[in-house]
Amino acid sequence: MRPLWLGRLHRGLSLVILPFASILPFDYVKVRSKYTGKVYVIAECLLSSIPVEKPKSSDSKTSSSKTKGAKTEKPMDSYELLQKFKGSELVNKKYEPLFNYFQEFSDAAFRVVADNYVTSDRGTGIVHCAPAFGEDDYRVCIENKIINKGENLVVAVDDDGCFTERITDFSGRYVKDADKDIIEAVKGKGRLVKTGSFMHSYPFCWRSDTPLLYRAVPSWFVRLEKLKDQLLENNSQTYWVPDYVKDKRFHNWLENARDWAISRSRFWGTPLPVWISGDGEEIVVIDSVAKLEKLSGAKVFDLHRHKIDDITIPSSRGPEFGVLRRVDDVFDCWFESGSMPYAYIHYPFENEEFFAENFPGHFVAEGLDQTRGWFYTLMVLSTALFGKPAFRNLVCNGLVLAEDGKKMSKKLKNYPSPMDVIDDYGADALRLYLINSPVVRAETLRFKKDGVYNVVKDVFLPWYNAYRFLVQNAQRLEVEGLAPFSLVSPTAQQNSYNVLDQWINSATRSLVHFVRKEMDAYRLYTVVPYLLKFLDDLTNVYVRFNRKRLKGRTGEEDCRIALSTLYNVLLTACKVISSFTPFFTEVLYQNMRKVCANSEESIHYCSFPQEEGEVLPNHFVDVLS
Known part of the structure:
Protein backbone atom coordinates (compact mmCIF):
# COMPACT_ATOMS: atom_id res chain seq x y z
CA MET A 1 0.00 0.00 0.00
CA ARG A 2 1.36 3.42 -0.92
CA PRO A 3 0.73 6.20 1.61
CA LEU A 4 0.35 9.58 -0.09
CA TRP A 5 2.22 11.34 2.67
CA LEU A 6 5.60 9.78 1.86
CA GLY A 7 8.10 11.62 -0.26
CA ARG A 8 10.11 10.53 -3.25
CA LEU A 9 13.26 8.62 -2.38
CA HIS A 10 13.65 9.65 1.27
CA ARG A 11 16.06 8.09 3.75
CA GLY A 12 14.69 6.84 7.07
CA LEU A 13 16.24 5.72 10.35
CA SER A 14 15.05 4.36 13.67
CA LEU A 15 14.74 6.50 16.78
CA VAL A 16 12.81 6.84 20.02
CA ILE A 17 10.05 9.38 20.63
CA LEU A 18 9.20 10.66 24.09
CA PRO A 19 6.03 12.72 24.45
CA PHE A 20 6.16 16.26 25.75
CA ALA A 21 3.27 18.70 25.76
CA SER A 22 3.54 22.31 26.91
CA ILE A 23 0.16 22.16 28.68
CA LEU A 24 0.11 18.74 30.35
CA PRO A 25 3.61 17.21 30.07
CA PHE A 26 4.07 13.59 31.07
CA ASP A 27 6.00 12.84 34.24
CA TYR A 28 8.71 10.22 33.79
CA VAL A 29 10.47 8.18 36.43
CA LYS A 30 13.78 6.40 36.61
CA VAL A 31 13.44 3.29 38.76
CA ARG A 32 15.70 0.38 39.79
CA SER A 33 14.54 -3.14 40.48
CA LYS A 34 15.10 -4.14 44.12
CA TYR A 35 15.71 -7.73 43.03
CA THR A 36 17.76 -7.53 39.80
CA GLY A 37 19.28 -4.04 39.96
CA LYS A 38 18.06 -3.20 36.45
CA VAL A 39 17.22 0.46 35.82
CA TYR A 40 14.20 1.57 33.75
CA VAL A 41 12.93 4.91 32.41
CA ILE A 42 9.17 4.99 31.92
CA ALA A 43 6.15 7.30 32.10
CA GLU A 44 5.04 7.39 35.73
CA CYS A 45 1.41 6.72 34.85
CA LEU A 46 2.46 3.54 33.01
CA LEU A 47 4.76 2.12 35.66
CA SER A 48 2.34 -0.74 36.21
CA SER A 49 3.16 -2.05 32.73
CA ILE A 50 6.60 -3.19 33.96
CA PRO A 51 6.37 -6.75 35.30
CA VAL A 52 7.22 -7.31 38.97
CA GLU A 53 10.67 -8.94 39.09
CA LYS A 54 11.65 -11.36 41.85
CA PRO A 55 14.78 -13.47 42.32
CA LYS A 56 14.53 -17.15 41.51
CA SER A 57 14.22 -19.29 44.66
CA SER A 58 16.21 -22.52 44.98
CA ASP A 59 13.42 -24.02 47.02
CA SER A 60 10.13 -23.41 45.30
CA LYS A 61 8.17 -24.96 48.16
CA THR A 62 9.77 -22.66 50.72
CA SER A 63 9.17 -19.68 48.46
CA SER A 64 5.54 -20.59 47.91
CA SER A 65 4.93 -21.17 51.62
CA LYS A 66 6.34 -17.76 52.49
CA THR A 67 4.22 -15.96 49.92
CA LYS A 68 1.07 -17.94 50.54
CA GLY A 69 -1.66 -15.62 51.81
CA ALA A 70 0.46 -12.53 51.18
CA LYS A 71 -0.96 -9.58 49.26
CA THR A 72 -0.04 -9.19 45.58
CA GLU A 73 3.02 -6.99 45.33
CA LYS A 74 2.54 -3.73 43.43
CA PRO A 75 5.10 -2.59 40.80
CA MET A 76 6.26 0.32 42.94
CA ASP A 77 6.91 -2.05 45.82
CA SER A 78 9.51 -3.93 43.79
CA TYR A 79 11.21 -0.83 42.36
CA GLU A 80 13.24 1.93 43.94
CA LEU A 81 12.53 5.45 42.70
CA LEU A 82 15.79 7.08 41.60
CA GLN A 83 14.57 10.19 39.80
CA LYS A 84 11.43 11.94 38.59
CA PHE A 85 11.47 14.42 35.70
CA LYS A 86 9.57 15.84 32.71
CA GLY A 87 9.88 14.34 29.26
CA SER A 88 11.54 17.50 27.99
CA GLU A 89 14.60 16.70 30.11
CA LEU A 90 15.23 13.59 28.00
CA VAL A 91 15.16 15.36 24.65
CA ASN A 92 18.35 14.95 22.54
CA LYS A 93 19.77 12.24 24.79
CA LYS A 94 21.43 9.45 22.77
CA TYR A 95 20.59 5.79 23.23
CA GLU A 96 21.93 2.43 22.09
CA PRO A 97 19.63 0.77 19.52
CA LEU A 98 18.45 -2.83 19.94
CA PHE A 99 20.14 -3.83 16.66
CA ASN A 100 23.17 -2.37 14.88
CA TYR A 101 21.88 -2.51 11.30
CA PHE A 102 22.01 1.30 10.89
CA GLN A 103 25.08 2.24 12.93
CA GLU A 104 26.44 4.43 10.10
CA PHE A 105 23.57 6.87 10.75
CA SER A 106 24.13 7.16 14.49
CA ASP A 107 25.20 10.82 14.26
CA ALA A 108 21.67 11.94 13.33
CA ALA A 109 19.55 9.09 14.65
CA PHE A 110 19.20 7.13 17.90
CA ARG A 111 18.35 10.15 19.98
CA VAL A 112 15.28 11.22 21.94
CA VAL A 113 12.88 13.79 20.53
CA ALA A 114 9.46 14.94 21.73
CA ASP A 115 6.03 14.93 20.13
CA ASN A 116 2.48 15.03 21.43
CA TYR A 117 1.02 12.12 19.43
CA VAL A 118 2.26 9.61 22.03
CA THR A 119 -0.53 8.59 24.38
CA SER A 120 -0.54 7.58 28.04
CA ASP A 121 -3.24 4.91 27.89
CA ARG A 122 -0.89 1.99 27.25
CA GLY A 123 2.74 1.09 26.57
CA THR A 124 5.59 2.90 28.29
CA GLY A 125 5.34 6.50 27.04
CA ILE A 126 8.31 5.73 24.80
CA VAL A 127 7.67 5.04 21.11
CA HIS A 128 10.07 3.72 18.52
CA CYS A 129 9.90 5.70 15.29
CA ALA A 130 10.67 4.45 11.76
CA PRO A 131 9.96 7.15 9.13
CA ALA A 132 9.57 4.72 6.24
CA PHE A 133 6.63 2.97 7.91
CA GLY A 134 4.36 5.56 9.49
CA GLU A 135 2.90 9.00 8.91
CA ASP A 136 3.65 10.37 12.38
CA ASP A 137 7.08 8.72 12.29
CA TYR A 138 7.92 10.46 9.02
CA ARG A 139 6.58 13.84 10.17
CA VAL A 140 8.49 13.77 13.46
CA CYS A 141 11.73 12.78 11.76
CA ILE A 142 11.40 15.63 9.27
CA GLU A 143 10.62 18.17 12.01
CA ASN A 144 13.62 17.08 14.09
CA LYS A 145 16.11 16.95 11.18
CA ILE A 146 16.61 13.20 11.47
CA ILE A 147 15.87 13.04 7.75
CA ASN A 148 15.49 15.73 5.12
CA LYS A 149 12.62 16.03 2.69
CA GLY A 150 13.64 14.79 -0.74
CA GLU A 151 16.42 12.47 0.44
CA ASN A 152 16.43 8.75 -0.11
CA LEU A 153 14.78 6.68 2.61
CA VAL A 154 16.36 3.50 3.84
CA VAL A 155 13.53 0.98 3.51
CA ALA A 156 14.52 -2.37 4.98
CA VAL A 157 11.45 -4.18 3.62
CA ASP A 158 11.15 -5.19 -0.05
CA ASP A 159 8.15 -5.26 -2.39
CA ASP A 160 7.12 -8.69 -1.10
CA GLY A 161 7.04 -7.57 2.53
CA CYS A 162 10.30 -9.37 3.41
CA PHE A 163 13.35 -7.99 5.20
CA THR A 164 16.18 -6.93 2.87
CA GLU A 165 19.82 -8.10 3.08
CA ARG A 166 20.62 -5.15 5.37
CA ILE A 167 18.68 -6.93 8.14
CA THR A 168 21.19 -9.76 8.25
CA ASP A 169 19.60 -11.83 11.01
CA PHE A 170 16.17 -11.95 9.33
CA SER A 171 16.95 -11.37 5.65
CA GLY A 172 14.28 -12.79 3.33
CA ARG A 173 11.80 -13.36 6.13
CA TYR A 174 8.24 -12.05 5.77
CA VAL A 175 7.86 -9.35 8.40
CA LYS A 176 4.71 -10.83 9.93
CA ASP A 177 6.33 -14.25 10.31
CA ALA A 178 9.48 -13.02 12.10
CA ASP A 179 7.94 -11.69 15.34
CA LYS A 180 8.83 -14.68 17.54
CA ASP A 181 12.41 -14.82 16.31
CA ILE A 182 12.86 -11.07 16.83
CA ILE A 183 11.56 -11.43 20.40
CA GLU A 184 14.00 -14.27 21.00
CA ALA A 185 16.87 -12.18 19.60
CA VAL A 186 16.03 -9.29 21.93
CA LYS A 187 15.72 -11.71 24.83
CA GLY A 188 19.13 -13.17 23.98
CA LYS A 189 20.64 -9.71 24.30
CA GLY A 190 19.16 -9.45 27.78
CA ARG A 191 16.99 -6.51 26.75
CA LEU A 192 13.53 -8.04 26.78
CA VAL A 193 11.32 -6.60 29.51
CA LYS A 194 7.87 -7.92 28.65
CA THR A 195 6.00 -9.66 25.83
CA GLY A 196 2.30 -9.84 25.11
CA SER A 197 -0.37 -9.18 22.53
CA PHE A 198 -3.35 -6.87 22.29
CA MET A 199 -6.12 -6.18 19.80
CA HIS A 200 -6.00 -3.00 17.71
CA SER A 201 -7.41 -1.69 14.45
CA TYR A 202 -5.38 -2.60 11.36
CA PRO A 203 -5.74 -1.91 7.62
CA PHE A 204 -6.83 -4.76 5.37
CA CYS A 205 -7.24 -4.94 1.60
CA TRP A 206 -10.95 -4.49 0.92
CA ARG A 207 -10.75 -6.89 -2.01
CA SER A 208 -8.80 -9.82 -0.56
CA ASP A 209 -9.11 -9.21 3.23
CA THR A 210 -5.32 -9.62 3.54
CA PRO A 211 -3.32 -7.36 5.91
CA LEU A 212 -1.58 -4.35 4.39
CA LEU A 213 1.88 -2.98 5.13
CA TYR A 214 2.77 0.71 5.32
CA ARG A 215 6.02 1.14 3.42
CA ALA A 216 7.64 4.11 1.73
CA VAL A 217 8.13 3.73 -2.01
CA PRO A 218 9.73 6.04 -4.59
CA SER A 219 7.07 8.42 -5.92
CA TRP A 220 6.74 11.45 -8.16
CA PHE A 221 5.11 14.47 -6.58
CA VAL A 222 3.31 17.65 -7.58
CA ARG A 223 4.61 20.43 -5.35
CA LEU A 224 1.39 21.68 -3.78
CA GLU A 225 2.55 23.30 -0.58
CA LYS A 226 3.69 26.36 -2.55
CA LEU A 227 0.18 26.67 -4.05
CA LYS A 228 -1.66 26.60 -0.73
CA ASP A 229 -2.55 30.30 -0.58
CA GLN A 230 -3.76 30.33 -4.17
CA LEU A 231 -5.83 27.19 -3.59
CA LEU A 232 -7.57 28.83 -0.65
CA GLU A 233 -8.23 32.00 -2.67
CA ASN A 234 -9.72 30.03 -5.58
CA ASN A 235 -11.89 28.04 -3.19
CA SER A 236 -13.34 31.29 -1.85
CA GLN A 237 -14.51 32.14 -5.38
CA THR A 238 -16.70 29.03 -5.66
CA TYR A 239 -20.26 28.38 -4.47
CA TRP A 240 -21.01 25.08 -2.68
CA VAL A 241 -24.21 23.38 -1.58
CA PRO A 242 -24.20 22.84 1.30
CA ASP A 243 -21.82 25.69 2.09
CA TYR A 244 -20.38 24.18 5.27
CA VAL A 245 -18.55 21.55 3.21
CA LYS A 246 -16.68 24.30 1.42
CA ASP A 247 -16.04 26.47 4.49
CA LYS A 248 -15.11 23.66 6.87
CA ARG A 249 -14.18 20.30 5.41
CA PHE A 250 -12.68 21.41 2.09
CA HIS A 251 -11.11 24.60 3.43
CA ASN A 252 -9.39 22.67 6.22
CA TRP A 253 -8.16 20.08 3.75
CA LEU A 254 -6.64 22.78 1.55
CA GLU A 255 -5.06 24.49 4.54
CA ASN A 256 -3.18 21.28 5.29
CA ALA A 257 -2.40 20.49 1.65
CA ARG A 258 0.71 18.42 1.15
CA ASP A 259 2.72 17.61 -1.92
CA TRP A 260 0.72 15.17 -4.06
CA ALA A 261 2.18 11.77 -5.00
CA ILE A 262 0.88 11.36 -8.54
CA SER A 263 2.66 8.11 -9.49
CA ASP A 332 -2.69 8.29 -10.14
CA CYS A 333 -6.16 7.93 -11.69
CA TRP A 334 -7.30 11.03 -9.77
CA PHE A 335 -4.81 13.06 -11.78
CA GLU A 336 -6.68 12.05 -14.92
CA SER A 337 -10.08 12.75 -13.31
CA GLY A 338 -8.91 16.18 -12.19
CA SER A 339 -7.89 16.93 -15.78
CA MET A 340 -11.43 16.33 -17.08
CA PRO A 341 -12.47 19.97 -17.78
CA TYR A 342 -9.85 20.32 -20.52
CA ALA A 343 -8.76 16.76 -21.33
CA TYR A 344 -12.19 15.69 -22.62
CA ILE A 345 -12.04 18.32 -25.40
CA HIS A 346 -8.35 17.60 -26.16
CA TYR A 347 -7.26 21.04 -25.02
CA PRO A 348 -4.77 22.66 -25.72
CA PHE A 349 -4.29 20.82 -29.01
CA GLU A 350 -7.76 21.87 -30.22
CA ASN A 351 -11.01 23.56 -29.08
CA GLU A 352 -9.18 26.51 -27.53
CA GLU A 353 -12.03 28.92 -28.18
CA PHE A 354 -14.62 26.53 -26.77
CA PHE A 355 -12.50 26.02 -23.67
CA ALA A 356 -12.02 29.75 -23.13
CA GLU A 357 -15.79 30.32 -23.28
CA ASN A 358 -16.78 27.46 -20.98
CA PHE A 359 -14.09 27.34 -18.32
CA PRO A 360 -14.55 27.31 -15.34
CA GLY A 361 -17.47 24.90 -15.62
CA HIS A 362 -20.89 25.97 -14.38
CA PHE A 363 -21.29 23.17 -11.84
CA VAL A 364 -20.07 19.75 -10.74
CA ALA A 365 -21.73 17.25 -8.43
CA GLU A 366 -20.34 14.31 -6.47
CA GLY A 367 -20.23 12.71 -3.03
CA LEU A 368 -18.80 14.02 0.22
CA ASP A 369 -15.82 11.66 -0.03
CA GLN A 370 -14.67 13.58 -3.12
CA THR A 371 -13.63 16.57 -1.01
CA ARG A 372 -10.35 14.68 -0.78
CA GLY A 373 -10.69 13.16 -4.25
CA TRP A 374 -12.16 14.62 -7.40
CA PHE A 375 -13.11 18.05 -6.01
CA TYR A 376 -9.58 18.36 -4.67
CA THR A 377 -7.76 17.32 -7.84
CA LEU A 378 -10.02 19.52 -9.98
CA MET A 379 -9.06 22.51 -7.82
CA VAL A 380 -5.38 21.62 -7.63
CA LEU A 381 -4.74 21.10 -11.34
CA SER A 382 -6.86 24.07 -12.42
CA THR A 383 -5.04 26.32 -9.95
CA ALA A 384 -1.62 25.06 -11.03
CA LEU A 385 -2.36 25.37 -14.77
CA PHE A 386 -4.71 28.36 -15.04
CA GLY A 387 -4.68 30.12 -11.67
CA LYS A 388 -8.46 29.74 -11.30
CA PRO A 389 -10.96 27.15 -9.97
CA ALA A 390 -12.24 24.43 -12.30
CA PHE A 391 -15.90 25.06 -11.44
CA ARG A 392 -18.20 27.88 -10.37
CA ASN A 393 -20.83 25.88 -8.45
CA LEU A 394 -20.68 22.54 -6.68
CA VAL A 395 -23.38 20.22 -5.34
CA CYS A 396 -22.11 17.81 -2.70
CA ASN A 397 -24.15 14.81 -1.61
CA GLY A 398 -23.70 12.53 1.36
CA LEU A 399 -23.36 8.76 1.40
CA VAL A 400 -26.17 6.22 1.24
CA LEU A 401 -25.78 3.51 3.87
CA ALA A 402 -27.65 0.30 4.52
CA GLU A 403 -30.61 0.39 6.90
CA ASP A 404 -28.39 -0.85 9.74
CA GLY A 405 -26.02 2.11 9.27
CA LYS A 406 -23.25 0.04 7.69
CA LYS A 407 -21.71 0.61 4.27
CA MET A 408 -23.71 -0.97 1.47
CA SER A 409 -21.93 -4.16 0.44
CA LYS A 410 -22.56 -6.43 -2.52
CA LYS A 411 -20.75 -9.11 -0.59
CA LEU A 412 -22.98 -8.81 2.50
CA LYS A 413 -26.14 -8.02 0.47
CA ASN A 414 -27.34 -5.72 3.24
CA TYR A 415 -29.53 -3.54 1.03
CA PRO A 416 -32.54 -4.13 -1.24
CA SER A 417 -31.94 -4.50 -4.95
CA PRO A 418 -32.37 -1.10 -6.67
CA MET A 419 -34.25 -2.80 -9.50
CA ASP A 420 -36.67 -4.37 -7.03
CA VAL A 421 -37.33 -0.93 -5.52
CA ILE A 422 -37.89 0.55 -8.97
CA ASP A 423 -40.14 -2.33 -10.01
CA ASP A 424 -42.24 -1.92 -6.87
CA TYR A 425 -42.47 1.87 -6.60
CA GLY A 426 -40.95 3.39 -9.75
CA ALA A 427 -37.76 5.29 -10.49
CA ASP A 428 -39.39 8.67 -9.80
CA ALA A 429 -40.34 7.66 -6.28
CA LEU A 430 -36.77 6.56 -5.64
CA ARG A 431 -35.44 9.85 -7.02
CA LEU A 432 -37.74 11.96 -4.84
CA TYR A 433 -36.92 9.85 -1.78
CA LEU A 434 -33.22 10.53 -2.24
CA ILE A 435 -33.68 14.20 -3.13
CA ASN A 436 -35.78 14.74 0.00
CA SER A 437 -33.27 12.96 2.26
CA PRO A 438 -30.19 14.11 4.22
CA VAL A 439 -28.05 12.90 1.30
CA VAL A 440 -28.55 16.15 -0.63
CA ARG A 441 -27.32 18.06 2.43
CA ALA A 442 -24.05 16.09 2.38
CA GLU A 443 -25.20 13.91 5.29
CA THR A 444 -25.57 10.14 5.50
CA LEU A 445 -28.82 8.33 4.75
CA ARG A 446 -29.86 4.95 6.09
CA PHE A 447 -31.78 3.68 3.09
CA LYS A 448 -35.20 2.24 3.88
CA LYS A 449 -37.50 0.79 1.26
CA ASP A 450 -40.50 1.96 3.30
CA GLY A 451 -39.33 5.53 2.75
CA VAL A 452 -39.79 5.10 -1.01
CA TYR A 453 -43.33 3.80 -0.41
CA ASN A 454 -44.11 6.88 1.67
CA VAL A 455 -43.15 9.07 -1.31
CA VAL A 456 -45.67 7.19 -3.46
CA LYS A 457 -48.33 7.62 -0.79
CA ASP A 458 -47.67 11.27 0.05
CA VAL A 459 -46.71 12.68 -3.37
CA PHE A 460 -47.75 10.61 -6.35
CA LEU A 461 -51.14 9.33 -5.18
CA PRO A 462 -52.52 12.82 -4.33
CA TRP A 463 -51.00 14.24 -7.49
CA TYR A 464 -52.47 11.46 -9.64
CA ASN A 465 -55.86 11.72 -7.93
CA ALA A 466 -56.08 15.41 -8.83
CA TYR A 467 -55.15 14.56 -12.44
CA ARG A 468 -57.67 11.70 -12.57
CA PHE A 469 -60.40 13.97 -11.17
CA LEU A 470 -59.68 16.44 -13.98
CA VAL A 471 -59.83 13.75 -16.67
CA GLN A 472 -63.03 12.20 -15.34
CA ASN A 473 -64.88 15.51 -15.28
CA ALA A 474 -63.52 16.56 -18.66
CA GLN A 475 -64.86 13.31 -20.12
CA ARG A 476 -68.17 13.85 -18.32
CA LEU A 477 -68.91 16.85 -20.53
CA GLU A 478 -69.06 14.63 -23.62
CA VAL A 479 -70.98 11.92 -21.79
CA GLU A 480 -73.61 14.53 -20.94
CA GLY A 481 -73.79 15.61 -24.58
CA LEU A 482 -71.94 18.88 -24.17
CA ALA A 483 -69.05 20.20 -26.24
CA PRO A 484 -65.72 18.43 -25.62
CA PHE A 485 -63.46 19.97 -23.01
CA SER A 486 -61.24 22.79 -24.24
CA LEU A 487 -59.38 25.50 -22.43
CA VAL A 488 -61.16 28.76 -21.89
CA SER A 489 -59.28 31.89 -22.80
CA PRO A 490 -56.52 33.06 -20.43
CA THR A 491 -58.46 36.29 -19.95
CA ALA A 492 -61.54 34.38 -18.74
CA GLN A 493 -59.38 32.48 -16.29
CA GLN A 494 -57.65 35.56 -14.99
CA ASN A 495 -60.97 37.38 -14.58
CA SER A 496 -62.56 34.53 -12.70
CA TYR A 497 -64.60 35.82 -9.79
CA ASN A 498 -63.89 32.65 -7.78
CA VAL A 499 -61.49 33.32 -4.93
CA LEU A 500 -60.22 29.72 -5.02
CA ASP A 501 -59.23 30.11 -8.69
CA GLN A 502 -57.35 33.28 -7.83
CA TRP A 503 -55.68 31.61 -4.88
CA ILE A 504 -54.56 28.42 -6.67
CA ASN A 505 -53.24 30.47 -9.60
CA SER A 506 -51.24 32.54 -7.15
CA ALA A 507 -49.99 29.40 -5.40
CA THR A 508 -48.89 28.01 -8.76
CA ARG A 509 -46.98 31.17 -9.58
CA SER A 510 -45.39 30.95 -6.15
CA LEU A 511 -44.35 27.37 -6.94
CA VAL A 512 -42.73 28.47 -10.19
CA HIS A 513 -40.96 31.34 -8.44
CA PHE A 514 -39.77 29.18 -5.54
CA VAL A 515 -38.45 26.29 -7.62
CA ARG A 516 -36.67 28.64 -10.03
CA LYS A 517 -35.05 30.51 -7.14
CA GLU A 518 -33.97 27.33 -5.35
CA MET A 519 -32.66 25.68 -8.51
CA ASP A 520 -30.69 28.81 -9.35
CA ALA A 521 -29.11 28.33 -5.92
CA TYR A 522 -28.64 24.56 -6.49
CA ARG A 523 -30.68 23.72 -3.37
CA LEU A 524 -32.46 20.51 -4.33
CA TYR A 525 -33.51 19.65 -0.79
CA THR A 526 -36.00 22.52 -0.44
CA VAL A 527 -38.16 21.62 -3.43
CA VAL A 528 -39.90 18.42 -2.27
CA PRO A 529 -41.24 19.89 1.03
CA TYR A 530 -42.62 22.86 -0.92
CA LEU A 531 -44.13 20.52 -3.51
CA LEU A 532 -45.83 18.50 -0.77
CA LYS A 533 -47.39 21.67 0.62
CA PHE A 534 -48.53 22.68 -2.86
CA LEU A 535 -50.10 19.28 -3.57
CA ASP A 536 -51.83 19.36 -0.21
CA ASP A 537 -53.30 22.77 -1.06
CA LEU A 538 -54.33 21.55 -4.51
CA THR A 539 -56.05 18.33 -3.44
CA ASN A 540 -57.34 19.09 0.05
CA VAL A 541 -58.32 22.72 -0.54
CA TYR A 542 -58.88 23.58 -4.18
CA VAL A 543 -60.29 20.28 -5.46
CA ARG A 544 -62.13 19.51 -2.25
CA PHE A 545 -63.94 22.86 -2.02
CA ASN A 546 -64.49 23.04 -5.79
CA ARG A 547 -66.14 19.68 -6.35
CA LYS A 548 -69.52 21.15 -7.24
CA ARG A 549 -68.02 23.56 -9.81
CA LEU A 550 -65.74 20.87 -11.31
CA LYS A 551 -68.72 18.49 -11.62
CA GLY A 552 -70.82 21.14 -13.38
CA ARG A 553 -73.37 21.76 -10.64
CA THR A 554 -72.85 25.54 -10.76
CA GLY A 555 -73.31 25.83 -14.51
CA GLU A 556 -71.39 24.83 -17.61
CA GLU A 557 -69.41 28.05 -17.98
CA ASP A 558 -68.29 28.03 -14.36
CA CYS A 559 -67.40 24.35 -14.70
CA ARG A 560 -65.22 24.98 -17.76
CA ILE A 561 -63.41 27.84 -15.99
CA ALA A 562 -62.73 25.59 -12.97
CA LEU A 563 -61.57 22.67 -15.16
CA SER A 564 -59.31 24.99 -17.21
CA THR A 565 -57.83 26.39 -14.01
CA LEU A 566 -57.15 22.87 -12.65
CA TYR A 567 -55.70 21.85 -16.04
CA ASN A 568 -53.27 24.78 -16.16
CA VAL A 569 -52.24 24.27 -12.56
CA LEU A 570 -51.49 20.56 -13.15
CA LEU A 571 -49.68 21.24 -16.44
CA THR A 572 -47.54 23.98 -14.88
CA ALA A 573 -46.71 21.78 -11.88
CA CYS A 574 -45.66 18.97 -14.23
CA LYS A 575 -43.34 21.29 -16.14
CA VAL A 576 -41.84 22.67 -12.93
CA ILE A 577 -41.15 19.25 -11.40
CA SER A 578 -40.36 17.34 -14.61
CA SER A 579 -36.63 17.28 -13.87
CA PHE A 580 -37.34 15.66 -10.50
CA THR A 581 -39.96 13.15 -11.72
CA PRO A 582 -39.26 12.72 -15.45
CA PHE A 583 -41.39 9.61 -16.04
CA PHE A 584 -44.51 10.42 -14.03
CA THR A 585 -44.80 13.94 -15.45
CA GLU A 586 -44.26 12.65 -18.99
CA VAL A 587 -47.17 10.21 -18.65
CA LEU A 588 -49.50 12.97 -17.45
CA TYR A 589 -48.27 15.40 -20.09
CA GLN A 590 -48.81 13.01 -23.01
CA ASN A 591 -52.52 12.90 -22.23
CA MET A 592 -52.93 16.56 -21.28
CA ARG A 593 -51.16 17.83 -24.40
CA LYS A 594 -54.06 16.60 -26.54
CA VAL A 595 -56.03 19.63 -25.43
CA CYS A 596 -53.38 22.13 -26.55
CA ALA A 597 -52.62 22.84 -30.19
CA ASN A 598 -48.97 23.00 -31.26
CA SER A 599 -47.77 21.50 -27.98
CA GLU A 600 -44.29 20.03 -27.64
CA GLU A 601 -43.89 16.30 -28.23
CA SER A 602 -42.47 15.75 -24.76
CA ILE A 603 -42.61 17.61 -21.49
CA HIS A 604 -38.83 17.60 -21.55
CA TYR A 605 -38.92 19.75 -24.69
CA CYS A 606 -40.96 22.39 -22.87
CA SER A 607 -39.41 25.53 -21.45
CA PHE A 608 -39.50 26.10 -17.74
CA PRO A 609 -42.66 28.12 -16.90
CA GLN A 610 -42.13 31.86 -16.81
CA GLU A 611 -43.04 33.91 -13.77
CA GLU A 612 -46.07 36.02 -14.58
CA GLY A 613 -47.82 38.60 -12.42
CA GLU A 614 -47.43 39.17 -8.76
CA VAL A 615 -46.34 36.32 -6.51
CA LEU A 616 -48.88 36.40 -3.71
CA PRO A 617 -48.28 34.81 -0.30
CA ASN A 618 -48.87 31.07 -0.36
CA HIS A 619 -50.91 31.30 2.83
CA PHE A 620 -53.68 33.20 1.00
CA VAL A 621 -55.91 30.24 1.87
CA ASP A 622 -56.05 31.58 5.43
CA VAL A 623 -58.50 34.25 4.21
CA LEU A 624 -60.99 31.55 3.23
CA SER A 625 -61.53 30.39 6.77
Missing part, protein backbone atom coordinates in the same frame (compact mmCIF):
# COMPACT_ATOMS: atom_id res chain seq x y z
CA ARG A 264 1.51 4.51 -9.04
CA SER A 265 3.42 1.25 -9.46
CA ARG A 266 0.92 -0.52 -11.72
CA PHE A 267 0.80 -1.74 -15.29
CA TRP A 268 -2.58 -0.44 -16.44
CA GLY A 269 -2.94 3.30 -16.36
CA THR A 270 -1.78 6.41 -18.15
CA PRO A 271 2.03 6.23 -18.28
CA LEU A 272 3.98 9.04 -16.65
CA PRO A 273 5.52 10.94 -19.62
CA VAL A 274 8.91 11.18 -17.94
CA TRP A 275 12.11 9.89 -19.57
CA ILE A 276 15.23 9.76 -17.40
CA SER A 277 18.88 8.90 -17.99
CA GLY A 278 20.60 6.00 -16.30
CA ASP A 279 22.58 8.30 -13.99
CA GLY A 280 19.45 10.32 -13.13
CA GLU A 281 21.02 13.58 -14.23
CA GLU A 282 18.90 14.17 -17.32
CA ILE A 283 15.08 14.24 -17.22
CA VAL A 284 12.72 14.99 -20.11
CA VAL A 285 8.99 15.49 -19.63
CA ILE A 286 7.00 14.80 -22.80
CA ASP A 287 4.00 17.06 -23.42
CA SER A 288 2.78 15.70 -26.77
CA VAL A 289 3.02 12.78 -29.17
CA ALA A 290 4.76 15.06 -31.64
CA LYS A 291 7.51 15.85 -29.14
CA LEU A 292 8.04 12.18 -28.31
CA GLU A 293 8.29 11.30 -32.00
CA LYS A 294 10.73 14.16 -32.62
CA LEU A 295 13.06 13.28 -29.73
CA SER A 296 12.93 9.50 -30.15
CA GLY A 297 12.65 9.18 -33.92
CA ALA A 298 9.93 6.54 -33.41
CA LYS A 299 6.39 6.64 -34.73
CA VAL A 300 3.85 6.59 -31.89
CA PHE A 301 0.38 5.11 -32.47
CA ASP A 302 -0.57 3.98 -28.99
CA LEU A 303 0.20 5.57 -25.60
CA HIS A 304 -0.28 2.47 -23.45
CA ARG A 305 2.70 1.14 -21.53
CA HIS A 306 3.35 -1.91 -23.68
CA LYS A 307 3.62 0.34 -26.73
CA ILE A 308 5.90 3.11 -25.41
CA ASP A 309 7.99 1.54 -22.62
CA ASP A 310 10.61 0.42 -25.16
CA ILE A 311 10.89 3.84 -26.79
CA THR A 312 14.16 5.54 -25.86
CA ILE A 313 15.43 9.09 -26.29
CA PRO A 314 19.13 9.74 -27.08
CA SER A 315 20.87 11.81 -24.42
CA SER A 316 21.38 15.44 -25.34
CA ARG A 317 24.80 15.23 -23.67
CA GLY A 318 26.14 12.87 -26.30
CA PRO A 319 26.20 9.15 -27.22
CA GLU A 320 28.57 8.30 -24.37
CA PHE A 321 25.76 9.07 -21.90
CA GLY A 322 23.45 6.44 -23.37
CA VAL A 323 19.72 6.89 -23.74
CA LEU A 324 16.81 8.06 -21.61
CA ARG A 325 14.13 5.50 -20.71
CA ARG A 326 10.62 6.06 -19.45
CA VAL A 327 10.08 5.63 -15.70
CA ASP A 328 7.96 2.58 -14.82
CA ASP A 329 5.17 4.45 -13.00
CA VAL A 330 1.72 5.38 -14.24
CA PHE A 331 -0.48 8.30 -13.19
